[in-house]
Amino acid sequence: MTTEKRRAPAGAAVLRGEITTAIRRALMQELAAVGYGRLSIEAVARRAGVSKTAIYRRWSSKLDLVLEIVAAAAHGKLPALDTGTLRGDLALLFQAVAHALRHPLASQIIPDLLAEAARNPTIDQTLRQVLHARQQDIGGRLVAHAVQRGELPADTDPDAAVDLIVGPLYWRLAIARLPLTDSYLDNLVESVAVGLGADAALPHPRTPPIGLTGRPTPAEPGTGDAVPLR
Amino acid sequence: MTTEKRRAPAGAAVLRGEITTAIRRALMQELAAVGYGRLSIEAVARRAGVSKTAIYRRWSSKLDLVLEIVAAAAHGKLPALDTGTLRGDLALLFQAVAHALRHPLASQIIPDLLAEAARNPTIDQTLRQVLHARQQDIGGRLVAHAVQRGELPADTDPDAAVDLIVGPLYWRLAIARLPLTDSYLDNLVESVAVGLGADAALPHPRTPPIGLTGRPTPAEPGTGDAVPLR
DNA sequence: CAACGACGGTACGGTTGCGTCCCGACGTGT
DNA sequence: ACACGTCGGGACGCAACCGTACCGTCGTTG
Numbered sequence: 001m002t003t004e005k006r007r008a009p010a011g012a013a014v015l016r017g018e019i020t021t022a023i024r025r026a027l028m029q030e031l032a033a034v035g036y037g038r039l040s041i042e043a044v045a046r047r048a049g050v051s052k053t054a055i056y057r058r059w060s061s062k063l064d065l066v067l068e069i070v071a072a073a074a075h076g077k078l079p080a081l082d083t084g085t086l087r088g089d090l091a092l093l094f095q096a097v098a099h100a101l102r103h104p105l106a107s108q109i110i111p112d113l114l115a116e117a118a119r120n121p122t123i124d125q126t127l128r129q130v131l132h133a134r135q136q137d138i139g140g141r142l143v144a145h146a147v148q149r150g151e152l153p154a155d156t157d158p159d160a161a162v163d164l165i166v167g168p169l170y171w172r173l174a175i176a177r178l179p180l181t182d183s184y185l186d187n188l189v190e191s192v193a194v195g196l197g198a199d200a201a202l203p204h205p206r207t208p209p210i211g212l213t214g215r216p217t218p219a220e221p222g223t224g225d226a227v228p229l230r
Numbered sequence: 231m232t233t234e235k236r237r238a239p240a241g242a243a244v245l246r247g248e249i250t251t252a253i254r255r256a257l258m259q260e261l262a263a264v265g266y267g268r269l270s271i272e273a274v275a276r277r278a279g280v281s282k283t284a285i286y287r288r289w290s291s292k293l294d295l296v297l298e299i300v301a302a303a304a305h306g307k308l309p310a311l312d313t314g315t316l317r318g319d320l321a322l323l324f325q326a327v328a329h330a331l332r333h334p335l336a337s338q339i340i341p342d343l344l345a346e347a348a349r350n351p352t353i354d355q356t357l358r359q360v361l362h363a364r365q366q367d368i369g370g371r372l373v374a375h376a377v378q379r380g381e382l383p384a385d386t387d388p389d390a391a392v393d394l395i396v397g398p399l400y401w402r403l404a405i406a407r408l409p410l411t412d413s414y415l416d417n418l419v420e421s422v423a424v425g426l427g428a429d430a431a432l433p434h435p436r437t438p439p440i441g442l443t444g445r446p447t448p449a450e451p452g453t454g455d456a457v458p459l460r
Numbered sequence: 461c462a463a464c465g466a467c468g469g470t471a472c473g474g475t476t477g478c479g480t481c482c483c484g485a486c487g488t489g490t
Numbered sequence: 491a492c493a494c495g496t497c498g499g500g501a502c503g504c505a506a507c508c509g510t511a512c513c514g515t516c517g518t519t520g
Binding site: 239242243244245246249280281282283284287 | 464465466467468469470
């Protein structure tokens with residue numbers, strides 16, 4: 001009976017991509033403007049210039065809508081992270097994170113959804129997949145590379161490293177919302193590198209770590225040989 | 231006419247403190263449960279077991295209610311922070327922060343309000359007064375003490391230091407929501423101290439910095455003499 | 461002891477949003 | 491050229507919440 005597929009949707013009976021795009025954009029703007037808690041489908045439709053039906057045909061609920069679109073947006077490009085040095089990798093990663101968080105939409109949406117994840121298990125799960133897992137992946141590789149090169153001790157905890165790497169930058173950009181200068185980033189790279197256990201600055205003689213004005217590195221600035229375990 | 235004050239409120243005509251307390255508690259719970267965006271006065275009144283009027287008599291609006299209560303709650307006690315060493319101060323501060331953020335209410339309310347502050351100037355202003363200013367104050371003193379002792383370079387940027395200090399812990403507790411062990415805290419203290427520009431571990435020979443297993447400190451483990459500026 | 465006056469609680473109109481149903485419009489495939 | 495079937499849009503019933511007005515209650519003060 002209904003197993004017979006009559007015909008494939010065609011002509012005017014196919015979803016118009018432009019409208020889907022408009023909904024996506026409107027959702028982002030609404031999410032940034034009022035947050036997930038106050039988000040209303042009506043407002044999204046209004047802002048997108050479409051009808052509510054247009055949204056309900058595509059997504060079954062507000063949660064579906066947000067999850068799908070946020071997950072898609074988070075699947076953006078990510079740097080390769082193989083500059084050859086720990087500090088190079090950190091600088092590249094920081095630049096990418098800073099660039100992403102400079103986007104006013106992202107800097108409002110991300111903290112909002114992260115807060116919402118604390119009470120909505122589905123959002124929490126999705127964010128962990130598209131954000132945390134990715135961060136752990138990137139952080140893990142970054143650390144692994146550095147360990148291979150001998151820049152970091154072998155038993156570096158990747159999770160703790162991720163905290164130390166993304167924590168300060170996220171705090172400054174998304175929470176404190178203080179300005180971010182190039183010299184600040186340089187200092188942060190050095191601070192995090194040293195904090196992770198790397199030898200003091202050698203590849204960046206121009207900018208010392210945070211507040212540290214050219215402390216003479218007492219250790220041999222040598223070849224970054226392996227950590228003498230134990 | 232009306233300039234004549236008839237009588238001071240007395241008897242049943244005075245606000246009952248128990249009800250005010252119940253409203254405060256209910257607000258916290260509601261705030262944690264649904265967030266600021268979805269917060270409704272009706273739900274607060276329902277949870278507190280009082281009438282809406284009881285709330286409107288005390289606060290003029292939802293914003294007033296939240297601001298007053300949150301500001302009051304944030305005026306809690308804070309440690310003295312004068313243990314005599316940078317690492318001691320850090321450990322004490324981390325313990326305090328961790329204790330505060332372990333509170334399930336706080337760990338849900340704070341990120342939520344911080345996200346809301348991005349779009350609500352009044353909330354932003356209040357939070358800056360009761361949270362950021364306090365953090366900058368604490369961080370500033372912590373850094374100043376360390377500089378005085380010669381543990382940190384003199385030109386340490388207090389703002390950047392605050393980022394490095396609170397960022398990782400906030401990230402782990404409020405965002406990633408990963409467990410927090412004592413050894414993790416020990417490692418974090420060491421990492422942050424070194425990242426800020428302190429000499430490598432001397433007062434904590436038991437736990438190396440994150441992932442660093444007993445790298446021999448090449449520098450003289452000496453008396454923490456002043457940083458050789460320039 | 462009686463009157464006062466703000467108390468807490470209920471009820472109300474108005475507003476907003478949800479999710480659904482029905483409608484005419486439209487482009488493709490037969 | 492016609493029929494098909496989904497499209498987008500407007501309208502509807504339902505539910506929740508806001509902010510206020512009104513009402514009986516209660517402890518204090520004169």
